[in-house]
Amino acid sequence: MPSLYPELQLYIDGEWLGAQGRPSETVFNPSTGGALGDLPHATFGDLDHALSSADRAWRTWRATTAAHRSGVLRQAAMLLRSRAETLGAVLATEQGKTLMEARQEVLGSAEVFEWCADEARRLYGRVIPSREPGWRQLVLRQPVGVVAAFTPWNFPMMIPARKIAASLAAGCTCIIKPSEETPAGVLEIARALHDAGLPRGVLNVVFGVPAEVSRHLIASPLVRKVTFTGSVPVGRVIASLAAEQAKPATLELGGHAPVLIFDDVDAERAARACATGKFRNAGQVCTSPTRFYVQRSAYATFVESFARAASSLAVGDATDGGSTMGPLASARRVAAMQSLVDDAVASGARLACGGSRLPRDGFFFAPTVLHELPPSARVLSEEPFGPLALVLPFDDEDEAIDAANALPYGLAAYAFTNDAGRIVRLSERVETGMLGINTLILAGADTPFGGVKDSGYGSEGGMEGVEAYLVTKYVAQAPAP
Numbered sequence: 001m002p003s004l005y006p007e008l009q010l011y012i013d014g015e016w017l018g019a020q021g022r023p024s025e026t027v028f029n030p031s032t033g034g035a036l037g038d039l040p041h042a043t044f045g046d047l048d049h050a051l052s053s054a055d056r057a058w059r060t061w062r063a064t065t066a067a068h069r070s071g072v073l074r075q076a077a078m079l080l081r082s083r084a085e086t087l088g089a090v091l092a093t094e095q096g097k098t099l100m101e102a103r104q105e106v107l108g109s110a111e112v113f114e115w116c117a118d119e120a121r122r123l124y125g126r127v128i129p130s131r132e133p134g135w136r137q138l139v140l141r142q143p144v145g146v147v148a149a150f151t152p153w154n155f156p157m158m159i160p161a162r163k164i165a166a167s168l169a170a171g172c173t174c175i176i177k178p179s180e181e182t183p184a185g186v187l188e189i190a191r192a193l194h195d196a197g198l199p200r201g202v203l204n205v206v207f208g209v210p211a212e213v214s215r216h217l218i219a220s221p222l223v224r225k226v227t228f229t230g231s232v233p234v235g236r237v238i239a240s241l242a243a244e245q246a247k248p249a250t251l252e253l254g255g256h257a258p259v260l261i262f263d264d265v266d267a268e269r270a271a272r273a274c275a276t277g278k279f280r281n282a283g284q285v286c287t288s289p290t291r292f293y294v295q296r297s298a299y300a301t302f303v304e305s306f307a308r309a310a311s312s313l314a315v316g317d318a319t320d321g322g323s324t325m326g327p328l329a330s331a332r333r334v335a336a337m338q339s340l341v342d343d344a345v346a347s348g349a350r351l352a353c354g355g356s357r358l359p360r361d362g363f364f365f366a367p368t369v370l371h372e373l374p375p376s377a378r379v380l381s382e383e384p385f386g387p388l389a390l391v392l393p394f395d396d397e398d399e400a401i402d403a404a405n406a407l408p409y410g411l412a413a414y415a416f417t418n419d420a421g422r423i424v425r426l427s428e429r430v431e432t433g434m435l436g437i438n439t440l441i442l443a444g445a446d447t448p449f450g451g452v453k454d455s456g457y458g459s460e461g462g463m464e465g466v467e468a469y470l471v472t473k474y475v476a477q478a479p480a481p
């Protein structure tokens with residue numbers, strides 16, 4: 001499998017740039033702990049090259065027809081689809097998600113490119129009926145300019161796809177700094193766009209020391225928009241760098257999603273659905289369901305069924321087709337899980353299953369279900385971002401909604417119920433950017449994705465996703481004097 005792993009390079013001004021004297025870092029395979037390759041870091045000269053190239057390319061890319069931009073994005077999508085088998089193996093190798101999840105991510109990313117290819121042709125302005133005879137009042141929607149994008153390691157292709165496809169559809173150019181821990185996913189997007197005929201400079205991919213790269217790019221007057229997906233603390237740093245320059249930013253930050261399970265649904269079936277959702281990508285998903293609040297009469301059945309489903313997962317090497325859960329992305333994440341579990345257990349929580357790392361090479365942590373958690377357990381307020389499920393009882397709807405809203409996060413929330421009136425009340429009262437009723441599947445190329453409260457601002461996906469890269473220009477056109 002490592003032989004499929006591509007050479008790691010920078011992509012600037014349409015050129016692939018290797019180490020050539022640049023500093024580099026090692027990328028590891030989380031299933032084995034072994035080295036996969038060396039990733040070159042961009043020098044400040046490289047970053048300036050990416051900035052000038054993106055700025056130059058913007059002047060021509062913004063002037064291309066919507067049909068042309070749409071065609072390039074659609075061709076890139078087609079190439080991603082045709083390469084899904086190989087690219088799935090690459091993603092599984094570098095990130096640790098299972099082969100099936102990795103293939104889905106490649107195909108989902110292709111769908112994002114297809115959706116944005118269509119949206120590129122629907123960026124309508126409007127004509128406002130005029131107040132004066134002979135006037136035209138026009139509203140134009142124009143690309144904001146060069147975009148600086150920063151993406152994490154949990155979805156090495158899907159999260160970059162949302163930012164790249166939407167910004168390019170809008171007529172912007174983009175410099176992206178993906179996670180140094182999972183660099184190949186975005187390089188394969190760049191390769192598909194390159195092969196689809198994307199003009200040089202429209203997309204640039206750089207790696208480096210994250211804080212240095214983000215400070216340098218965001219400070220540049222050539223950058224007109226910032227977009228970041230990652231943790232709340234880093235999101236705040238990025239937001240303040242953007243604010244210093246009065247640049248708009250989109251922030252997709254963390255979550256700690258509540259799931260309200262009412263006793264009008266089958267608790268066993270709900271538990272099986274919840275286990276599937278929880279352990280997807282080993283729980284390293286910003287919308288991962290985490291706090292499972294179960295109505296008291298269904299609580300014991302739910303805990304037991306959830307633990308049974310969790311224990312039956314085949315945890316193993318991500319590239320082994322039989323694995324249903326892979327490793328965590330890094331040793332750092334395993335240590336974070338152990339610390340949260342140890343703290344919870346020390347404060348009185350009980351383990352229904354899991355609770356420790358697996359004794360094998362690589363970064364494996366057992367699917368874990370904690371219950372009877374005291375309010376002081378850190379994991380009840382810190383985002384675990386891993387395979388930890390927390391199950392707690394509630395007595396009535398108001399208590400459940402208050403519990404759901406108790407944290408400063410507001411990315412995703414879920415509920416399982418058959419009561420139509422309750423669904424309306426939950427839709428009104430749960431403080432969240434996205435709400436799933438009887439489903440844990442939220443993200444789609446055609447639907448908005450984003451949070452409220454500490455989980456960030458702005459949306460990606462759907463028409464809102466492309467909107468984020470447009471500015472409004474009003475043109476008042478009077479008869480010549």
Ligand SMILES: NC(=O)C1=CN([C@@H]2O[C@H](COP(=O)(O)OP(=O)(O)OC[C@H]3O[C@@H](n4cnc5c(N)ncnc54)[C@H](O)[C@@H]3O)[C@@H](O)[C@H]2O)C=CC1
Pocket residue numbers: 150151152153154178179180210211212214215229230231232234237238252253254255285286332383384385
């Ligand atoms: N919303 C999401 O999809 C993600 C959220 N996270 C959150 O982050 C927590 C810890 O994960 P870590 O990787 O250890 O978190 P982190 O906050 O150190 O890094 C998250 C991502 O931001 C990048 N980053 C860090 N500092 C940066 C800077 N100054 N400028 C630009 N990019 C920067 C990193 O390269 C990484 O890809 C998780 O527990 C989770 O809460 C992490 C990954 C994805």
Ligand SMILES: O=Cc1ccc(S(=O)(=O)O)cc1
Pocket residue numbers: 105108154155158159284285286287442443444
């Ligand atoms: O971590 C954020 C996130 C959540 C979901 C998806 S997907 O579109 O469902 O794959 C991607 C990124």
